[in-house]
Amino acid sequence: DAMVIQNPRYQVTQFGKPVTLSCSQTLNHNVMYWYQQKSSQAPKLLFHYYDKDFNNEADTPDNFQSRRPNTSFCFLDIRSPGLGDAAMYLCATSRAQRGGPDTQYFGPGTRLTVL
Amino acid sequence: GNSVTQMEGPVTLSEEAFLTINCTYTATGYPSLFWYVQYPGEGLQLLLKATKADDKGSNKGFEATYRKETTSFHLEKGSVQVSDSAVYFCALHQNTDKLIFGTGTRLQVFP
Secondary structure (H helix, E strand, O other): OOOEEEEOOEEEEOOOOOEEEEEEEOOOOOEEEEEEEOOOOOOEEEEEEEOOEEEEOOOOOOOEEEEOOOOOEEEEEEOOOOHHHOEEEEEEEEOOEOOEOOOOEEOOOEEEEEO | OOEEEEOOOOEEEEOOOOEEEOEEEEOOOOOEEEEEEEOOOOOEEEEEEEOOOOOEEEEOOEEEEOEOOOOEOOEEEOOOOHHHOEEEEEEEEOOOOOEEEOOOEEEEEEO
């Protein structure tokens, strides 16, 4: 089945120690998103790639970076995690054209714990 | 700007009760509307969607009708089960690559 895969499902890191979360997709979608979701809140968009074009949200901290080496993979790098970065990180994909809405499909998420 | 407003939870029901979760939106033009469901510890799953006025999305016994005159997309189910316990997010998408989410409504169904 075509799907969005996130690894690992659970990640524990230490305060200030860089961490990378990964997302892959078999849907061949051209748009990939990273969201941060804290407890009892809606997902908050951090950034997204439209093909190779990176689109950062204005309020995303510089501590968060992303890489998309090819269509199938996208990575979220947190350079110096703080306690406030503990959250569920969700990857999503969509097939979109400029100006045309399309459905986003989400992965199962990676729950990040910062000690 | 575009926004989505959902009824606050938790919504607590007994099994087989009727469910309504209200969702209203603010947008110019004609957004697409979605309901996503999030089970404990999981990511979001698309539950249903509607892309134009008067469309009805349906899946797994859930339904929602795109009402442009009332700018609403209320989620309904005739008979809920314990397994429906989850958080439900209403969302819209219009002319950008972004989803606008509501705050989510937690549903708790008891036997």
